[in-house]
Amino acid sequence: MDIDKDLGARKPGDHLQPVTDIRMEPGEHLGGAGGERLLQGSECASCGEKAFPTRAFCPACGGRDLVTISLPAEGTLYSYSVVHVSSSRATPYAIGYVDLANGVRVLAGLRGDSTQFRLDEAVRLVVDGDEWSFAPELENGDA
Numbered sequence: 001m002d003i004d005k006d007l008g009a010r011k012p013g014d015h016l017q018p019v020t021d022i023r024m025e026p027g028e029h030l031g032g033a034g035g036e037r038l039l040q041g042s043e044c045a046s047c048g049e050k051a052f053p054t055r056a057f058c059p060a061c062g063g064r065d066l067v068t069i070s071l072p073a074e075g076t077l078y079s080y081s082v083v084h085v086s087s088s089r090a091t092p093y094a095i096g097y098v099d100l101a102n103g104v105r106v107l108a109g110l111r112g113d114s115t116q117f118r119l120d121e122a123v124r125l126v127v128d129g130d131e132w133s134f135a136p137e138l139e140n141g142d143a
Ligand SMILES: [Zn+2]
Pocket: 044, 045, 046, 047, 048, 049, 058, 059, 060, 061, 062, 063
């Protein structure tokens, strides 16, 4: 193993750039045939493991025979956090982990009144143009 080569071309005095924000490309992770646009994930042909986002190899068995699948729009809210300080987005905003109906856990933006979020409550994917997020089922009915 050539350590110098693995470290690349960085030299003393080179500085890493700060991460200003983690942004997705418009429409990234969305797909699906027909009318409904859904999140796209991977399913392993060897062991059946499902993952989000799509992967080049299986996180469970290392297999490389993966197929792209549409993930369920329904899930439950596993956990969430409300962000009050940001240099690049309007605050407050909420992000959380959603456990989809097929067991895949997704980190996602959340819509709705964060003071009303409840753990384990039913949430549903909301696609607005090229943006996607999850919202409590009840709020969705009002929209
Ligand atoms: Zn696998």
